[in-house]
Amino acid sequence: MSAATTLRSLDDALRERDLTAASSILLPLAPQEAAALLEQLAPRRRSIGFRLLAKEQALAVFDDLDADTQAVLIHELGTTEVAAAFDILEPEDRAALLDELPASVAKQLIRDLSPEERELTAVVLGFPRGSVGRRMSPEFIHAFADDTAATVLDRVRARGHEVQSIYIVPVVDRSRRLLGVVSLRDLLLADPDAPVGPIAKPPIYAHADDEAEPTAERCVDRGISAMPVVDAEKRLVGILTLDDAIEIVDSARDVDEARAGAREPLRESYLYASIFAITRSRVVWLFVLAVSAILTVNVLEIFEGTLEQKVALALFIPLLTGIGGNTGSQAATTVTRALAVGEVAPRDAFRVAGKEIRVGLTMGAALGVVGFGVAWLAYEFEIGAVIGLTIVSVCTMAATVGGLMPLVAKTIRVDPAVFSTPFISTFCDATGLIIYFMIAKAVLGI
Amino acid sequence: MSAATTLRSLDDALRERDLTAASSILLPLAPQEAAALLEQLAPRRRSIGFRLLAKEQALAVFDDLDADTQAVLIHELGTTEVAAAFDILEPEDRAALLDELPASVAKQLIRDLSPEERELTAVVLGFPRGSVGRRMSPEFIHAFADDTAATVLDRVRARGHEVQSIYIVPVVDRSRRLLGVVSLRDLLLADPDAPVGPIAKPPIYAHADDEAEPTAERCVDRGISAMPVVDAEKRLVGILTLDDAIEIVDSARDVDEARAGAREPLRESYLYASIFAITRSRVVWLFVLAVSAILTVNVLEIFEGTLEQKVALALFIPLLTGIGGNTGSQAATTVTRALAVGEVAPRDAFRVAGKEIRVGLTMGAALGVVGFGVAWLAYEFEIGAVIGLTIVSVCTMAATVGGLMPLVAKTIRVDPAVFSTPFISTFCDATGLIIYFMIAKAVLGI
Numbered sequence: 065m066s067a068a069t070t071l072r073s074l075d076d077a078l079r080e081r082d083l084t085a086a087s088s089i090l091l092p093l094a095p096q097e098a099a100a101l102l103e104q105l106a107p108r109r110r111s112i113g114f115r116l117l118a119k120e121q122a123l124a125v126f127d128d129l130d131a132d133t134q135a136v137l138i139h140e141l142g143t144t145e146v147a148a149a150f151d152i153l154e155p156e157d158r159a160a161l162l163d164e165l166p167a168s169v170a171k172q173l174i175r176d177l178s179p180e181e182r183e184l185t186a187v188v189l190g191f192p193r194g195s196v197g198r199r200m201s202p203e204f205i206h207a208f209a210d211d212t213a214a215t216v217l218d219r220v221r222a223r224g225h226e227v228q229s230i231y232i233v234p235v236v237d238r239s240r241r242l243l244g245v246v247s248l249r250d251l252l253l254a255d256p257d258a259p260v261g262p263i264a265k266p267p268i269y270a271h272a273d274d275e276a277e278p279t280a281e282r283c284v285d286r287g288i289s290a291m292p293v294v295d296a297e298k299r300l301v302g303i304l305t306l307d308d309a310i311e312i313v314d315s316a317r318d319v320d321e322a323r324a325g326a327r328e329p330l331r332e333s334y335l336y337a338s339i340f341a342i343t344r345s346r347v348v349w350l351f352v353l354a355v356s357a358i359l360t361v362n363v364l365e366i367f368e369g370t371l372e373q374k375v376a377l378a379l380f381i382p383l384l385t386g387i388g389g390n391t392g393s394q395a396a397t398t399v400t401r402a403l404a405v406g407e408v409a410p411r412d413a414f415r416v417a418g419k420e421i422r423v424g425l426t427m428g429a430a431l432g433v434v435g436f437g438v439a440w441l442a443y444e445f446e447i448g449a450v451i452g453l454t455i456v457s458v459c460t461m462a463a464t465v466g467g468l469m470p471l472v473a474k475t476i477r478v479d480p481a482v483f484s485t486p487f488i489s490t491f492c493d494a495t496g497l498i499i500y501f502m503i504a505k506a507v508l509g510i
Numbered sequence: 511m512s513a514a515t516t517l518r519s520l521d522d523a524l525r526e527r528d529l530t531a532a533s534s535i536l537l538p539l540a541p542q543e544a545a546a547l548l549e550q551l552a553p554r555r556r557s558i559g560f561r562l563l564a565k566e567q568a569l570a571v572f573d574d575l576d577a578d579t580q581a582v583l584i585h586e587l588g589t590t591e592v593a594a595a596f597d598i599l600e601p602e603d604r605a606a607l608l609d610e611l612p613a614s615v616a617k618q619l620i621r622d623l624s625p626e627e628r629e630l631t632a633v634v635l636g637f638p639r640g641s642v643g644r645r646m647s648p649e650f651i652h653a654f655a656d657d658t659a660a661t662v663l664d665r666v667r668a669r670g671h672e673v674q675s676i677y678i679v680p681v682v683d684r685s686r687r688l689l690g691v692v693s694l695r696d697l698l699l700a701d702p703d704a705p706v707g708p709i710a711k712p713p714i715y716a717h718a719d720d721e722a723e724p725t726a727e728r729c730v731d732r733g734i735s736a737m738p739v740v741d742a743e744k745r746l747v748g749i750l751t752l753d754d755a756i757e758i759v760d761s762a763r764d765v766d767e768a769r770a771g772a773r774e775p776l777r778e779s780y781l782y783a784s785i786f787a788i789t790r791s792r793v794v795w796l797f798v799l800a801v802s803a804i805l806t807v808n809v810l811e812i813f814e815g816t817l818e819q820k821v822a823l824a825l826f827i828p829l830l831t832g833i834g835g836n837t838g839s840q841a842a843t844t845v846t847r848a849l850a851v852g853e854v855a856p857r858d859a860f861r862v863a864g865k866e867i868r869v870g871l872t873m874g875a876a877l878g879v880v881g882f883g884v885a886w887l888a889y890e891f892e893i894g895a896v897i898g899l900t901i902v903s904v905c906t907m908a909a910t911v912g913g914l915m916p917l918v919a920k921t922i923r924v925d926p927a928v929f930s931t932p933f934i935s936t937f938c939d940a941t942g943l944i945i946y947f948m949i950a951k952a953v954l955g956i
């Protein structure tokens with residue numbers, strides 16, 4: 065039953081063009097399972113696998129794929145083959161897919177839609193990229209406060225096929241302003257003739273213009289199955305479902321995690337990705353790092369004279385750059401995460417700096433004492449003093465820079481995760497070395 | 511409406527002991543929102559805030575807190591004050607909380623339970639820590655294939671108050687073996703007199719002994735609202751709800767992410783955590799790193815003679831350790847993630863090694879050519895050769911070690927994330943330097 069084993073057999077079957085074996089694996093699967101398997105395959109084998117699905121199953125599986133996988137599949141299969149699949153997508157999933165497609169392909173797909181579907185898609189596309197409005201479902205069931213539980217249940221029965229979320233029903237007033245939410249569970253358990261107003265709960269909702277990522281984090285974190293979305297006048301305009309929220313959070317975290325590890329995220333499953341795909345996901349970052357690391361070579365050249373007089377100083381370079389790089393990336397990943405969940409914002413720069421300076425000083429003091437002792441015992445008192453002082457300064461500098469960098473990135477609208485580990489550690493290497501040699505020159509008088 | 515603003519006001523109110531202001535923020539909130547706010551506060555202020563809640567709300571909020579936050583709260587409030595809250599917890603949440611508590615406190619809490627609740631808790635506690643069985647809900651509604659939709663809906667109405675998941679109903683045969691699942695949506699939309707067997711879908715299920723983390727990833731990834739859990743005979747024993755799955759995935763990812771950034775996860779919100787708490791979450795790791803970085807000082811000492819003859823070699827140390835450390839952590843974070851989602855297992859060690867050697871060689875060749883050129887232009891041909899060869903070797907070594915280390919960690923039952931970035935980069939620093947000076951000695955003949 066292991067998912068890894070199934071994936072392996074499917075990949076082997078497709079690699080050997082054993083379509084009967086591949087079909088016998090894919091056809092009995094639930095659409096979500098089949099979609100999850102296909103997503104992990106290399107693009108070529110994925111499209112072969114997709115063609116093996118029965119018509120109905122193919123539509124459901126396409127629906128369950130990530131937007132970027134859908135885009136690659138459209139590229140492999142051609143627009144006409146997927147027109148039917150495109151038609152059954154939810155408006156918000158369609159908008160996400162359109163964002164991934166070249167404009168010409170997107171236009172053709174929109175042209176082929178029914179007028180009604182085209183209009184719903186236009187509602188979602190009307191909100192800016194990255195906003196909640198862009199990811200919400202514009203089709204939903206709502207209730208008025210004086211509707212009875214039975215009426216609302218009937219409405220769920222009648223329209224349950226069209227809308228995506230039926231487990232949370234928003235309750236609104238006559239001008240569509242959001243009053244509360246009632247869960248399907250409460251509707252079922254309530255007296256059928258009772259009005260829903262009194263059983264409605266205070267809503268956890270979002271504004272359509274809010275940023276999608278922190279809102280989705282909130283939805284997932286609270287485990288609520290759907291979040292009403294309102295406009296500036298608090299009028300209900302859509303619903304963010306837990307499904308979509310999970311997708312937003314997951315893809316954002318994958319990207320953050322990969323970038324914190326100086327990679328781009330891999331689209332395929334690791335074992336089935338080509339050497340080329342893996343190398344590509346890593347080499348760009350490594351080049352950026354290597355080019356900036358050449359800076360440190362230049363920095364050191366300035367101090368070549370100092371080094372020649374005191375070769376022992378060279379021995380501590382990896383220790384000091386290690387401490388600086390790690391302190392910086394500790395601070396950067398903490399603040400990047402806090403930004404992602406909306407705990408801090410760029411306007412908190414002073415508070416973050418104040419915190420990180422104190423944390424850096426505390427850690428620097430603790431490590432500096434150890435460094436001082438080790439260097440003193442191994443060499444001489446002056447070298448110990450240089451190392452101790454450098455560690456305190458480097459920790460403070462690295463923590464502060466590391467903490468502020470994600471806020472700067474956010475302000476200039478760059479993904480904060482990009483500035484995390486790789487960038488910070490290289491920056492702290494170069495700056496740390498300058499501090500080191502300046503302290504060394506001052507203390508040793510060379 | 512910003513959550514960050516609400517959090518700030520609440521923290522300020524509690525800090526200034528302005529309990530009226532704090533109450534006016536907390537009392538109107540939905541339990542999930544209040545729980546999320548309290549989780550982000552420092553423990554002392556959190557318990558003051560918790561005491562402000564009305565009895566009913568306090569129970570619901572306690573229910574929504576993470577197990578570790580609950581444990582801290584019990585510590586602050588005392589066992590008797592929380593006995594009522596403990597009683598209303600779901601059996602699986604109770605098991606998770608018991609894992610966090612000292613044995614004496616746990617025993618007392620269990621003693622105070624009703625016999626029925628104690629029995630349900632015992633079912634969950636019977637499965638090993640970290641298994642799906644430990645996190646599933648042992649209370650659920652099930653249906654037989656020949657039950658009509660109306661019968662099942664009545665059962666949902668009758669027992670909906672007791673069980674956690676009503677949106678997915680497992681369908682079983684007479685010996686309780688799992689046949690399929692039917693969603694509440696389908697039940698509502700179906701002909702009331704039709705049997706549920708034909709509308710049931712193939713189930714996405716888990717075994718109670720499966721590891722909780724990959725199973726939860728699967729549940730969240732597929733966006734299914736509840737996953738039936740079966741024993742070795744495929745008999746239904748419980749249900750893993752999406753709520754619980756999200757909690758498992760989130761806390762596992764928080765830990766992974768923090769450890770990849772050489773930290774322990776922070777329990778409180780960043781801005782409201784004390785300098786001490788932040789320092790503590792980072793300093794242990796930094797000490798481990800510093801102690802291992804002292805190793806690199808020792809490694810370099812062996813080559814002090816070589817360095818004295820060719821000081822230029824020292825200039826490239828940060829560049830080379832940077833490339834080694836980053837290549838290693840790229841590989842390590844990729845494989846750690848693949849392990850977490852179940853894409854690879856320790857038995858794939860040879861395939862992983864084969865992949866990483868090739869990826870490392872490819873990247874090393876690309877970067878090595880650049881390094882060779884830069885060093886040749888800046889110094890001399892021989893130095894260029896040393897740098898180029900070292901980059902190729904270090905990349906290959908670092909990618910292979912980085913890729914294998916998480917598999918080793920998994921095999922010896924250590925969290926693979928612990929071995930990621932911090933450990934790998936220090937290991938690669940030391941090994942990379944040895945390679946560097948050995949190549950330098952050979953090429954330069956010193």
